[in-house]
Amino acid sequence: MQTEDNAVGAPVEAPVRPLRWLCQSCDWTGSDADLLRAPSPFDAAETIVGCPKCKAAEDIANACDEPGCDKEATCGFPAPGGYRRTCGRHFQWWDERA
Ligand SMILES: [Zn+2]
Ligand SMILES: [Zn+2]
Numbered sequence: 001m002q003t004e005d006n007a008v009g010a011p012v013e014a015p016v017r018p019l020r021w022l023c024q025s026c027d028w029t030g031s032d033a034d035l036l037r038a039p040s041p042f043d044a045a046e047t048i049v050g051c052p053k054c055k056a057a058e059d060i061a062n063a064c065d066e067p068g069c070d071k072e073a074t075c076g077f078p079a080p081g082g083y084r085r086t087c088g089r090h091f092q093w094w095d096e097r098a
Contacts, residue, residue: 016082020063021049022070025056029063029070066090 022029028051036050050057062073064087071087078084079092086092 014082015065016079016084017065019085020065021060022063022072023051023054023056023059024061024072025051025059026054027070028053035060064090 019032020029021032021035030052034052036052036055037047038050040046040048048057049060051060062085063069064071064073065085066087069087069090071089073085074088075091076083076085077091
């Protein structure tokens with residue numbers, strides 16, 4: 001681990017766990033690297049993402065970052081070490097006072 005003290009301003013909310021994705025058109029789940037990406041035909045500055053399994057475009061959702069859980073991530077919260085995205089079941093507010 002390295003500490004960066006060069007005050008750049010806004011704190012970086014790096015994901016504490018690798019991003020995972022799921023396809024809403026089929027049962028595919030995978031990592032950020034597996035996702036298909038292409039420039040949008042409507043706006044070259046935009047990127048559209050697609051499912052590598054069924055090729056559905058724009059049907060990709062964040063998956064819960066809890067290992068083994070393939071639910072859609074509907075919650076996001078700061079956790080020790082970074083930001084997490086989870087489903088409702090794995091949502092856990094880290095309360096320092098507990
Ligand atoms: Zn798919
Ligand atoms: Zn979950």
